[in-house]
Amino acid sequence: MPSFCRKSVLGLATLATATMTCFFLFLTGCTRKPPLRIGIGIWPGYEFLYLAQEKDFFKEEGADVEIVELQSPTDIRHAFEEGHIDIMATTVVEVLVVRDQTKLKPVIFTVLDYSSGADVVLGQSPIRGLAQLKGKKVAIEAGSLNGYLLSEGLKQNGLKLTDVTLVNENQVAMVKSFEDRKVDAVVTFPPFSSNLLKSGKAKILFSSKAIPMKIVDVLSIDQSKIQSRGADLAAVSRAFSKAQDYAKNHPDGYALMAAREGVAAREFIETLKSDITMVGRQNIGNAFVPGGLIEGVIAEVGKTLVETKEITKTCDPKQVYLQQDLSDAKP
Amino acid sequence: MPSLEQRSKRRFGSIQAKLLLPIIVVAAGLLGAGSLGLNALVVSMAKYALDLRIHSLLSTIQIGSEIISNTESLGRFVSHVTAERDIKTVLLLSGKPQKVIIGNKFALKGKSIEDLPLRVRSLVNRSLRSGELESFEDRREDRYFMAIPLRDTFYLGGTQTKLSGNIIFLEVDTHKIFVDARWATLQGLAFYMALIGLMLGFLTAQMRRLLVKPLGKITTVLEGKRQNLSDSNRVSNQVGKNDCNELIGLATSFDELYLSLQQQQILLMQMGKMSALGEMADGVAHEINNPLAIIHLQSTLLKKTFERPPVDLEKARRGLDSIIVTTDRIAKIISGLRSFSRNADQDSFVNGSLNSIINDVLGLCSEKFKMKGIQLKIEVPPDLQVRCRQVQIEQVLLSLLNNAFDAIVGLEDRWLRVEVASFSDRIQILVTDSGPGISAEIAEKIFHPFFTTKEVGQGTGLGLSVSKGIIEDHQGRLYFDASCANTRFVIELPRS
Structure with a gap:
């Protein structure tokens, strides 16, 4: 029957479209923005x-x-x-x-x-101030705020970064180096600084309190x-x-x-x-x-x-x- | 009632639908199977990629554990290499009982295995027991968990690594990985569907051009054959060799057949007309002879009048008037014959008086009926108009009157009645004679070409079949009315 056939084709086409739409919506529903x-x-x-x-x-x-x-x-x-x-x-x-x-x-x-004081430059005993760091080894994490803090500290004490020997180490490694006295000073922050200060071997030479905000x-x-x-x-x-x-x-x-x-x-x-x-x-x-x-x-x-x-x-x-x-x- | 064109179009669609339906069903099946297969393929590829990524990560951690002796540095290394997306948790466990010594979740550092969730605990224990990689997948939460023991390794210096014999736990978020796989499937399907759509479109177009259209045209032409045969635009009814395909032979044969049929039909109509004329020859001869006799008599009388003066001029004038009237009558008969005998199938349809048509026909044959004592009863309204080819309708009427004459000429009761019934949408011309009707067996065949009940040489058997064709060309019907007690044929024409 002609009408039956035409209806069947139309029906199939509609069904296929509906199925694909549902499938598409299902997939869209499954998709979420990445966290x-x-x-x-x-x-x-x-x-x-x-x-x-x-x-x-x-x-x-x-x-x-x-x-x-x-x-x-x-x-x-x-x-x-x-x-x-x-x-x-x-x-x-x-x-x-x-x-x-x-x-x-x-x-x-x-x-x-x-x-406002958490970032610090810690020195080995008996170093008492940044001025005494001239020619000494200072561990910093390059590309981080360490260099900036040290530079500001040195500037306030009439020195430049070139006046000290910089040792590039990450925070974990520099703590070890400091403990092993391989470096004279480190630029660090809590909790690394807290642990070193607790040990009594370190002294704060400079802190971010001096350069507020x-x-x-x-x-x-x-x-x-x-x-x-x-x-x-x-x-x-x-x-x-x-x-x-x-x-x-x-x-x-x-x-x-x-x-x-x-x-x-x-x-x-x-x-x-x-x-x-x-x-x-x-x-x-x-x-x-x-x-x-x-x-x-x-x-x-x-x-x-x-x-x-x-x-x-x-x-x-x-x-x-x-x-x-x-x-x-x-x- | 749908027009011929509409019916043909419907049949077009029907043929196309019937041919396309199985293709669509097969395409849908292929699409379904293809989508399942494609999805399975993409998911398995995603799983393979995930496995590759995890094993690469585990190898990196393994190598890291071999070359980094400092636990803190190794922790930094692990958290850094596992920072990539989808890696949720990485834990390195060590000691007895097992404790988290390194991981990308700092809060878990130092925690005992007993403090970890059950599924982490059980997977780690399983891997420790088997000494192999153990894993499970949580599909509900889109998570994949793995535990693998670190191999025993030694530094080049000979010191055993601190992590030797311990285990790595890994948690991976698989949601994005598999959603990406599903999207890839969808893209594949979209491409697949577009391809199938294009193929179906191409198939439909080709089918329509090469198969459906020619077939539909043949159907259209066959259904409307008689009507279209008489159309002036005959050539358009040919299928034509539109392209090289399997239907060329069929189309060519059809066209040849069609042209042949056209010629045959024209010939048949002409033959039918001539046959009717031939059958009327006696009557026509009488129609002309009688006036000729009148002219002859009047002329003789006039001659005698002029030979014996004094001439009665009034009498002579009346004689001459009679001759003129009679001559006009002969001229009319001759004109009718000439008109009737010419080929009228190119005539256009015009509104004509039905009364005039019937009288013209009677003019050709009434004498014949009178000669045999057949009573003619004509009941036609004077002003009824019908849209037709006048000569063709006259041909049909003449054919019916001839048949009636032959049927009743030998009967005792001889009469013939021509009546017209008018309806809102049609006009019926009823030709009834005193005959007793036609048996059902014969009635079935009377419209077949070359069927005749007359003796050999008396009839061609074309009259009724040609007449039927003519009336149908006029969108009307010609039928034998079996319900009538006598013999009755009905010409039914649409109202103009």
């Missing part, structure tokens, strides 16, 4: 990101985030450069190094904390991903603030963070209170205004890094931090 991977090292300020993950604050804020635990700023930088992580939790120094040495263009989208820990993401992950970035910022609020009211929060650092909760809180200034939600906006704190830090740190030849040239600070308000960004 946003944040590389963090061992630093008290970053632990709030770990706490946000453990307490599901990222999920609550609508972001699929995965924390990748790495050990040193250099490891974070390398993971970022190799594409293993989307966001790096570092200081401004690492951001500028990546921009200078690779094709990637990390952009700072939030501020986590300021180092200069060593700033930030989160940065490559420029190419800002548009597609805008809403996630806003959620990360919110979750970070939420973790800070949680820790203030729940002691288990500090315990969780201290456990990951491998230190006692009391020690962890002590470091946070005395040597690190966490940036509250209300202060982030002020830091990002044109000509504000972030822009100033970027310009100043960039200038120093060029002087110390860690980067080849300075860049426009306005291109390094996000000037766009992401709070209304849609997922």
Whole structure:
């Protein structure tokens, strides 16, 4: 029957289309945006990101985030450069190094904390001050904030980086070198610094307390991903603030963070209170205004890094931090 | 009722659908089987790639454990090389009882195996017992777990590595890997479907061009043969050699047959007409003879009048008038004969008076009926119009009247009635004679060409078949009315 045949063909075609549509929708449903991977090292300020993950604050804020635990700023930088992580939790120094040495263009989208004494230059006994480091071996992690801190310290004591012998080691290795007295000084931070200080063999020669608001820990993401992950970035910022609020009211929060650092909760809180200034939600906006704190830090740190030849040239600070308000960004 | 063209188009679709249906079913089957096969292939490739990646990672850790003696540095190495996407957890366990000494989860460092989740514990223990790689896959959570013992290794200096004899635990997120595989399958399927779609489209187009269209055309032409044969645009009804294909022979034969049929039919119609004329010859002769006799008589009388003066001019004038009227009548008969005998199949359809058509026919044959004492009863409304080829309708009527004459001429009761019935959509011309009707057996065959009940030499057997063709060309019907007590044929024509 002609009509039957025509109907059958039409029916089959409709069925095939419907099946393919269902299959397509099924696959679309199966697909999710890849999680946003944040590389963090061992630093008290970053632990709030770990706490946000453990307490599901990222999920609550609508972001699929995965924390990748790495050990040193250099490891974070390398993971970022190799594409293993989307966001790096570092200081401004690492951001500028990546921009200078690779094709990637990390952009700072939030501020986590300021180092107000946690980053230190530790010297072997009997060295008492930076001025005594002339001609001595100093271990730094090249390409990290270490060089910047040491340079600023030396500058305040009338010396230059060239006046000391730099030994490039990561944080784990330099602690061992210091213990074995292979180096005269190290540039480090908690918990590595805390362990050395506890041993009584180390003395603080210089700390970030002397250069307030200069060593700033930030989160940065490559420029190419800002548009597609805008809403996630806003959620990360919110979750970070939420973790800070949680820790203030729940002691288990500090315990969780201290456990990951491998230190006692009391020690962890002590470091946070005395040597690190966490940036509250209300202060982030002020830091990002044109000509504000972030822009100033970027310009100043960039200038120093060029002087110390860690980067080849300075860049426009306005291109390094996000000037766009992401709070209304849609997922 | 759908038009001929519509019916043909429907048949087009039907043939096409019937031919395409199995192709579509096979294509759908291939698509289904192909999608399953493709998915299996892509998933197995994804698994292979995953295995390769994991083994490469494990080898890297193994090598790292051999060349890095410092546990902290090895930890940094492991967390760095395992920072890539999809690697969720990497733990190196050592000691008795087993403790986490290195891993990418700093919070787990130093934890005893007893503090780890059950599935980690059981997999590690299984691997320790077997000394081999052990794994399991959690499809619900898209996770793949592995445990493998580190091989015993020695430094070149001869010091045994601290990690010798211990075990690595690895957790991998397989979600993205397999979703990527599914997307790859979908892309493959989309390509496959597009290919099948193109092939089906090509097949449909080819089938339509090479098979369906010619077949449909043949069907159209065959169904509308009689109508189209008389159309002025005959050539368009040929199928034509549109391309080289298997249907060429069929198309050529069909066209030859078609042309031959056209010629045969024209010939048959002409023969039928001539046959009818031949049968009317006696009647026509009388039609002309009688006026001729009148002219002869009037002329003789006029001659005598002029030979015996004084001439009665009034009487002479009346005689001359009679001659003129009679001559006109003969001229009319001759004109009717000439009109009737010419080929009318190229005439266009025009509105004509039915009364006039019937009278013209009676003009040719009424004398014949009178001679045999057959009573003619004509009941035709004066103003009825019909759209037709007038000569062809006259031919049909003449044929029916001739048949009636032959059938009743030997009967005692001899009469013939021509009536017209008018309806909203059609007109019926009923030709009834005093005959007793036709047996069902004969009635079945009377419209067949060359079928005749007359004696040899008396009839060609073409009259009714040709007449039927003519009426059908007029979108009408010619049929024998078996319900009538006498013999009745009905010509049914659409109303103009």
